[in-house]
Each structure stands twice: as structure tokens, then as C-alpha cells.
Amino acid sequence: MSLSSGLASKAVEPLPLSELTWYRLGGPPRALFRPRTVRELGEVLAACRAEGMPARVLGRGANVLVPDGGYDGAVIQLSGRGFARVRFDGVRVCAGGAADLPRLIRRAVRRGLAGLEGLGGIPGTVGGAVRMNAGGRFGSIGDVVGRVRVYEEGEGTYWIERDAVGFGYRHTDLAGRIVIGAEFELARDDPRRIRERLLSAWAYKKESQPLAAHSAGCVFRNPPGESAGRLIDGAGLKGLRCGLARVSEQHANFIVADEGAKASDVIELIREVRERVFDQYEVRLELEIDVW
Ligand code: EPU
DSSP: OOOHHHHTTTTTTOOOGGTTTTTTTOOOOEEEOOSHHHHHHHHHHHHHHHTTEEEESSOOTTTEEEOOOEEEEEOOOOOOOHHHOOOEEEEEEEEEEBBHHHHHHHHHHHHESSSGGTTOOSSSBBBHHHHOOOOOOEEGGGGGGEEEEEETTTEEEEEEGGGGGGOOBBOOSSSSSSSEEEEEEEEEEOHHHHHHHHHHHHHHHHHSSSSTSSOOOOOOOTTTTOOHHHHHHHHOOOOOOEEEEEEOOSSSBOOOOOOOOOOOHHHHHHHHHHHHHHHHHHOOOOOOOEEO
């Protein structure tokens, strides 16, 4: 379906989503938009709604799997300096939704601001990380968020205080709203000590996870009190393949896409892993990654 001239004038060349995601998989969206201001964002969303076109916001695509057929809707990537701005004010840091999380972490560490260093090694944008409450062994981003700035159609922009965000295990109640920024409340500490903690978080990740391969991080949520990786490993599934997708030998909750893999290979392998884990443990693994 072709775009109306109103929408087309705001769209940029629609790159295949394989170029915009960590998995390096996925076909093109129907349209790609890169709004640079809240006003442009509002215009794009309104135009999509007027045409009945579904829209999704994409950060760095570090936690998503897009099918080979692409996405039959609009993909919106916040862009431009405004959305990526980072402002330090004492122990508070205000960052735009498109700000790069690893870069923000490094800047905070250099300034002797503690609280984000446990997220070392987690890729993505501030918006994406806040939306899903990204985290790991050393804490989640929600632990240091003071409030979140969102855009909601019909409401415009407003702040949500942390207690109303509903931060949980890889969860927030932010669905239906777009995270355009967040304010973090950090604490002063010796920059060398913070740096050491950053390096050890990073080293832990590097040793236990296939960071150099194409993946979207852990595929399944950890069942309460369990580790999905341990279950998959225990079922003997490390190295299991579908086409060119494979269960990582390094961490069984990672499905890596080898050169030439298709999204359908990963999807098939996800199905196979779930089935085999269920057969062995009667545990139904839930997806942690966002499959479009
Ligand atoms: N384990 C195995 N085999 C494996 C993987 C893990 O036996 O193949 C065992 C480990 O030895 C360990 C336990 O399972 O005893 C837990 O493993 P790990 O410390 O690697 O943590 P995880 O629960 O598997 C979680 C997050 C990761 C995060 C790590 C480290 C989830 C689903 N996963 O993994 O998050 O990086 O802790 O902080 O919550 C992600 O969100 O994409 C992600 C990778």
C-alpha cells in the first residue's frame, strides 16, 4: 500500500530493519520516520492514526526480532540533537529518549556519578532501556530513574514520577506512551571505584554472553526463581540449530544468528527450544525479546 502524500513527505527512505537492529534481521517497514522534535513526532503519529497505519518506536533495536517480511506499519526513530540531549545537574542527569545508554553510562562514571555503572555492556537508547526496564545481575535502569518524560497522543508531553512508572522485572506500565526522556538520580562516589564496578559488570557479561554475535540478548524471561539459560542448558540444547540460527554455546538463553540466517530460522528455533524445555521441565518459557 502506498503512502499518502502527507505521510510520504515526512518519511525517510525505509531501510530494511536488518540495518536497524542488533540481530541484523528483518525486512523493511512500510515507512520509516525520524522525527527530530516533539512536534514532528506528534505530526507523524497523528498522520499514521488518520490513515490507520500502525506505528512502533524503535531505539537501537537491541531487544527486537523483526520477521523477514518486515513490518507492515510505520517505524519511528527519535532522532536529532534534541532527543539525544544529556544534561548534568548535580547528581541528577536528564537524558533524551534517543540518547545512547552506554555513552551516558561512561559520562556519568567520568563525573563520579554512581548508579548506572551496573548496566555496563547493555546496548540501546535511554528510551528503549527505560521502556522495558533493562537490566541484569547488577540492577535495572528503573532503580535510578527519578521520573520519565513521555509523549502521549491527545495528551502531549508530561512527566511520570518513578512510583507511577510500574518498574518491574523487564516491565513498566508505559505501554501506549513514548518515552522521550528520563531523569536519573545518581550518587557521588569515587570515579575510580565506579569505574571498577563498570568494568566488572562488563567483564561478567563478556565472559558469560556471546556479545560479539548477532543476537537480541536473552530470548526468554527468567521464570520466577529460575534461570531460563540454566533450563535450556540443562535440556542439552546448547548448539542446537535451525537453519543458521543457533543456541549459543556460551549462554543458552541467547539465540545467535550466524551469517546468512533468516528471522524465520530464529523463530523456528525459539519454538523448538520452548517445546523441548516444556517436555523436560513442564515450564513454559515466555519471550523476553520483542518479536514484531
Ligand atoms: N546458566 C547455565 N547455563 C547457561 C546460562 C546460565 O547453567 O547457558 C546458569 C549460570 O551458571 C548461573 C545462572 O544460570 O548460575 C544464571 O545465569 P546468568 O548469571 O547468566 O543470568 P541469567 O539469569 O541467565 C540474567 C538476564 C540477562 C543479564 C544477566 C546478567 C534475564 C532473562 N536475563 O541472565 O539479561 O545480562 O542476568 O546480569 O533476565 C537480557 O536481558 O537480554 C539479558 C541477557
